[in-house]
Amino acid sequence: MVSPELAFESLLNGLLIGGTYAVAALGLSLVFGIMDVVNLAHGHMLMVGAYVGILLFAATGITPLLGMLLAAALLFGFGVFLQRVLLERVVDKGMEQPIIVLFGLALVLESGGRIVLGSEPQRASLGIPGSSIPVGPAVLSFPRVVTFVVSVALIVAVWAFLKYTTTGLAIRATAQNTDAAQYMGIDTGRIYIITLGLGTALAGAAGALLSILFPFTPYAGWSYLLKAFAVVVLGGVGSVIGTLVGGLLLGVSENVGVLFIGGGYRDLISFSIFLLVLLVRPQGLFGSSGGGE
Amino acid sequence: MSSDESSADITIATTIPQEGAFSSMAEEMEQGYDLGVAHIEETLDQEVELLVENDESDPSVVIESLRKMAGDADMIWGSFSSELVTAGSSVAESEGIPFVAAYFAQEAPHRNEDYEWTYAAFPKSRDVARSTQGLLETIPEGERPTNVGIWEPNSDWGEEQSDSWEETLGDAGYDIVLREQYEYGSSDFSTMISQSANQNVEVLLSVPTPPDGITMIEQIEERDFSPDLTKFVRAADPQDWWNALGESGEYVCMCPGWVPGMTGNGNEEMWNAYVDEYGLEDDAFIRTAVGGGYNVAQVTAQAIDAAGSTDPSDVQGALQSETFETVIGSFSFEENGLPTEGELTAPTGQWLDGNQYTVYPETDDDRASDLQYPIPAWSER
Numbered sequence: 001m002v003s004p005e006l007a008f009e010s011l012l013n014g015l016l017i018g019g020t021y022a023v024a025a026l027g028l029s030l031v032f033g034i035m036d037v038v039n040l041a042h043g044h045m046l047m048v049g050a051y052v053g054i055l056l057f058a059a060t061g062i063t064p065l066l067g068m069l070l071a072a073a074l075l076f077g078f079g080v081f082l083q084r085v086l087l088e089r090v091v092d093k094g095m096e097q098p099i100i101v102l103f104g105l106a107l108v109l110e111s112g113g114r115i116v117l118g119s120e121p122q123r124a125s126l127g128i129p130g131s132s133i134p135v136g137p138a139v140l141s142f143p144r145v146v147t148f149v150v151s152v153a154l155i156v157a158v159w160a161f162l163k164y165t166t167t168g169l170a171i172r173a174t175a176q177n178t179d180a181a182q183y184m185g186i187d188t189g190r191i192y193i194i195t196l197g198l199g200t201a202l203a204g205a206a207g208a209l210l211s212i213l214f215p216f217t218p219y220a221g222w223s224y225l226l227k228a229f230a231v232v233v234l235g236g237v238g239s240v241i242g243t244l245v246g247g248l249l250l251g252v253s254e255n256v257g258v259l260f261i262g263g264g265y266r267d268l269i270s271f272s273i274f275l276l277v278l279l280v281r282p283q284g285l286f287g288s289s290g291g292g293e
Numbered sequence: 294m295s296s297d298e299s300s301a302d303i304t305i306a307t308t309i310p311q312e313g314a315f316s317s318m319a320e321e322m323e324q325g326y327d328l329g330v331a332h333i334e335e336t337l338d339q340e341v342e343l344l345v346e347n348d349e350s351d352p353s354v355v356i357e358s359l360r361k362m363a364g365d366a367d368m369i370w371g372s373f374s375s376e377l378v379t380a381g382s383s384v385a386e387s388e389g390i391p392f393v394a395a396y397f398a399q400e401a402p403h404r405n406e407d408y409e410w411t412y413a414a415f416p417k418s419r420d421v422a423r424s425t426q427g428l429l430e431t432i433p434e435g436e437r438p439t440n441v442g443i444w445e446p447n448s449d450w451g452e453e454q455s456d457s458w459e460e461t462l463g464d465a466g467y468d469i470v471l472r473e474q475y476e477y478g479s480s481d482f483s484t485m486i487s488q489s490a491n492q493n494v495e496v497l498l499s500v501p502t503p504p505d506g507i508t509m510i511e512q513i514e515e516r517d518f519s520p521d522l523t524k525f526v527r528a529a530d531p532q533d534w535w536n537a538l539g540e541s542g543e544y545v546c547m548c549p550g551w552v553p554g555m556t557g558n559g560n561e562e563m564w565n566a567y568v569d570e571y572g573l574e575d576d577a578f579i580r581t582a583v584g585g586g587y588n589v590a591q592v593t594a595q596a597i598d599a600a601g602s603t604d605p606s607d608v609q610g611a612l613q614s615e616t617f618e619t620v621i622g623s624f625s626f627e628e629n630g631l632p633t634e635g636e637l638t639a640p641t642g643q644w645l646d647g648n649q650y651t652v653y654p655e656t657d658d659d660r661a662s663d664l665q666y667p668i669p670a671w672s673e674r
C-alpha cells in the first residue's frame with residue numbers, strides 16, 4: 001500500500017528529476033529537429049560537459065552552476081568545429097552518413113575519456129551550503145531543487161532565444177523549409193553551424209549541471225543518450241516546450257511507476273513509454289516540424 | 294608453455310578488476326595476493342609465479358583471460374565479487390584446475406553447479422546474514438532496532454543475500470518493512486530513499502557495487518535520511534569509499550571477509566609483511582581486501598603442503614580433507630567447495646575516523662571497537 005505522503009514525495013522527486021532529463025535532451029531535440037541529424041554523440045558530449053564541471057570543481061572549488069558556462073562555451077566551440085570539419089561534408093547526404101560520423105565520434109570520446117580520466121565514477125557537488133527542503137509531508141534534496149530551477153531557466157532561455165531573436169527566427173525558418181529559407185536570404189550553412197554549436201553547448205551545460213547530482217564515467221554517454229531519446233520522442237522532435245514536458249512526464253512516470261512495480265523496472269517504464277508514444281503518437285506530444293515554438 | 298615447462302615451481306593464474314565497477318578493490322587485492330605469494334615461497338621454500346591479467350570487472354574477460362593462462366597454471370585464484378568469481382570457476386571446472394577464491398559470498402553456484410574444483414575460502418550469504426544478526430545482538434535489548442530495510446540489486450547474489458537476510462532476521466523477530474529491488478548502475482535512488490523513510494527503516498542493508506553504494510550515501514545525505522545502522526556489504530569494503538565520501542561515509546558497516554582487528558592465524562605475520570613491503574602510516578590500517586587475498590594464499594600453501602605436490606588431483610584432495618588456518622579464521626570445505634557451515638564467523642567492520650574497525654565479533658585488538666549505534670543524524674555530525 002503506497003501512502004499519500006510517499007506518493008506525493010515521489011511525484012515531486014519525479015518532477016525534479018524530469019527537469020534534468022529535459023535539459024539533457026534539449027540539444028539532441030534541437031539538432032534533430034532543425035538539421036535532421038541524429039546526434040549519436042550527444043550523450044558523450046554531455047559526459048564531456050560533466051567532466052568539465054567535475055574537474056573545474058575539483059581544481060578550483062568553482063560550483064558547476066558556474067562551470068556549466070565554461071562547459072557550454074567549450075562545447076559550443078567543439079560543435080562549430082565538428083560542423084565545419086566533419087558534418088558539413090555529409091549533412092546533405094542522407095541520414096546514414098552523419099549517424100556513422102557521430103557514432104564514431106561517440107566511440108572516440110568514450111575511449112579517449114577512459115584513457116585520460118580513468119573509469120572510476122566521479123562527481124562534483126553543488127559547492128554551496130544547503131540542506132534538504134521540507135515541502136508539506138515531503139523532504140526534497142536541496143541540490144535537486146537547485147538543478148531543477150536552473151534546468152527550467154535554461155530551457156526557457158532557449159525557447160525565448162528561438163522565439164524572440166532574429167537568429168532564432170532564422171533557425172526556425174531553416175527548420176521548416178531549408179530551400180525557402182535560402183530563397184529568403186538566410187545563410188543556412190551558418191544556421192547549421194549555430195545550431196550544432198547550440199546543441200553541443202546545451203549538452204555541455206547539461207552535463208556540468210548533472211555532475212552535481214550523479215556520478216559520471218566515460219561510459220555514461222549511452223545511457224544519457226537513450227534517456228534523451230525517450231524524452232525527445234515523448235515531447236516531439238525540435239519542440240523546446242515539448243522537451244520540457246516530455247522530461248517531466250518521464251521523470252514522474254518513472255518515479256511514481258517504481259512505487260508500484262519496483263525499482264528494478266525503472267528503465268522498463270521509460271522505454272515502455274517510449275515505445276507506446278512511438279506507436280500512438282509518433283510525432284510526440286508537441287510534435288512539429290521543429291525550430292522551437 | 295605448460296606448467297611443467299615453467300621455470301617456477303608453482304604457477305598461479307588470476308585476474309584482477311583493474312578497471313570497471315570493482316576497480317577500487319584492485320590495488321588492495323593485488324597487495325594481498327603479492328604478500329601471499331611471498332608467504333607461499335617462504336612456507337614451502339618453492340618459487341611461485343603469479344600470472345595476472347586485468348579483467349575489467351567483466352565476467353567475459355575473466356573467462357577469456359583465464360582460458361589463455363590455464364595451460365600454464367597449477368592453480369587459479371579468483372577475482373573480486375561473486376559475479377566475477379563464478380565466471381572464473383567455469384574455467385577451472387572445465388580445465389580441471391584447483392580454484393580458490395575469496396570475495397565470493399554467493400552460495401547458489403556451489404549448490405547448483407556440482408563444482409569439483411572450486412573452493413570458496415570466504416563467508417557465504419548465510420554467514421553474512423548470521424553475522425548481521427550477531428551484530429544487532431550486540432546492541433542492548435531495549436535499544437535494539439526492529440525495522441529492517443533491504444535494498445536488493447537485481448543480481449543472483451543480490452537476491453540470494455536478500456533472501457538470507459529476510460529469513461535469518463525475520464526468524465530472529467525483526468520486521469522486514471522494506472525489500473526493494475534496484476538496477477545495478479542506477480544513478481537515482483530517490484524513490485527507495487523515500488520508501489525507506491516512509492517505512493521508518495532503522496537498519497538499512499544492501500550489497501551494492503562500490504560506485505552504487507557511494508551514490509546511495511550521497512543521495513541519502515542530500516535527502517537527510519538517517520537510518521540508525523547501515524550495512525553495505527562490498528560497497529564499503531574499499532579505501533575508495535572513504536576517498537569518495539570522506540566523513541559522509543563514516544559509521545557505515547561492511548562485511549568484507551577480513552577486517553583489521555582480527556587476530557591469530559597469521560594476522561600478525563601478515564601485518565608485519567605488509568608494513569615491510571608497503572609501509573604504513575602510524576594511524577593507518579591495512580585495507581580489507583588485502584586480508585582476503587592473503588587468506589587465499591594461506592589456503593593454497595597449506596593445501597600444496599598437505600598434497601606434497603602441485604598435481605591437481607592431489608591438491609584437490611587436500612582442499613577437500615584438510616582444515617585451514619587463515620587470517621579470516623579456521624575452516625574446512627564441504628564437499629561442494631563451500632566453507633563448512635558454522636565454522637566461519639563473517640566479521641563486520643565499521644568506518645570510524647577513516648579506518649575500518651572490527652565491531653563484530655568482539656576481539657581484543659586495538660583495531661576493534663564497539664559498534665557505534667545509533668548513527669548520528671546528518672545534522673548532528
